[in-house]
Amino acid sequence: MMSVTVLLFASYADALGASSISIDLPVGATVADVMRDLRRRPGADRLPPAPLLAVNERYAPVTCRLVEGDEVAVIPPVAGG
């Protein structure tokens, strides 16, 4: 098993009631596995079908393979400026 940190922001943090969640996953898991875990949690029905994602501060596809300690961010529509 390995552990990754999931970061949630803005409306997504409100939806899941948390801004950071630690998730345990089998070695070799991908971002898609993180999303499957997240979607079982209360409030996850308020996430869109395919949110933007980042791994270790870079945008990444849902197929991205993770390693122990990775930081996965689920990114709401950005609204800077």
Place this chain on the structure above:
Amino acid sequence: MMSVTVLLFASYADALGASSISIDLPVGATVADVMRDLRRRPGADRLPPAPLLAVNERYAPVTCRLVEGDEVAVIPPVAGG
């Protein structure tokens, strides 16, 4: 006869050695008549064939008819900004 004032600026004032010239013309004269008069003066060979012109602070064609007291400006290539 009527009298008009001709204004010269920048390189054109340098060319003719004056920034303001009073010219007497027959009633009904146009800007073209002003230019004919100007071209007889020393230094006028340094004016281009068809300079920009203004009458009473507005761009005007060489065919513009003049009246007593009009102010005719011969405008070098503008270089504001």
Place this chain on the structure above:
Amino acid sequence: MTPLARLHRDLIDPAVLLRAVAGPGNGAVLLFLGVVRDINDGRGVTGIEYTSYEAMAQRELTAIANEAAARFDTPDLVIEHRLGELGLQEASVAIAVAHPHRGQAYEASRWVIEELKRRVPIWKREHYTDGTREWVDPRGHSAAEVTR
């Protein structure tokens, strides 16, 4: 100078940005300010709260500054973005670009603000005159609507 990108909670001071981009070979300076306005989509706004994924936002802002410098051929470029609670008419973002020629200064400035809005992980929650607050989805609907 080298291109700068800063994410911070202090008031943005345009004079600081203008000084930073000055250089003897520059003939054009362009300063863009995005400011908090009192109305959005017909609703009265009293202020905006900006939040971010700060490490990634800083990284993306820096990348945009460097990419713009290379693409538009000038090192004289500063981007600042505010975080926290902003009142009406406060600047949330400032972009200063200086360049020998104005055409590229305009293009660089416009490119930077569009890239920033496209990819920097910053979010805003508008506070409305009726006392409610909502996360803004710039794609045209409020976050509340998206998730219903």
Place this chain on the structure above:
Amino acid sequence: MTPLARLHRDLIDPAVLLRAVAGPGNGAVLLFLGVVRDINDGRGVTGIEYTSYEAMAQRELTAIANEAAARFDTPDLVIEHRLGELGLQEASVAIAVAHPHRGQAYEASRWVIEELKRRVPIWKREHYTDGTREWVDPRGHSAAEVTR
């Protein structure tokens, strides 16, 4: 505000322009500065002297400010142009525009500077590092060359 256009001999103060265009409904502010650079067409420049057909230049600047306000739908627009002797890095022209939306602020700013350069009767004489001075013809040759 109503659009403003000023031709003057004082230093241009960007803060004054930014204050003038501020308004509660504006979400974007754009400030353009044209500044004296130390090199032009490969020649070292030490300063520029600006002169004008002042009454007509003021009239044209005012017309451009009003036309831009109507065309881009904002009254919050200021144009200032310096006259007299300017040192390196001093601003010869400043254009501030504020607008609810950034797209039109960029377009208005760019339109104003292009119109100004096209039609306002202002001239400049560059002073060079070799001690000479020449009236500038922006069509690409010096006035001296034109008349030869």
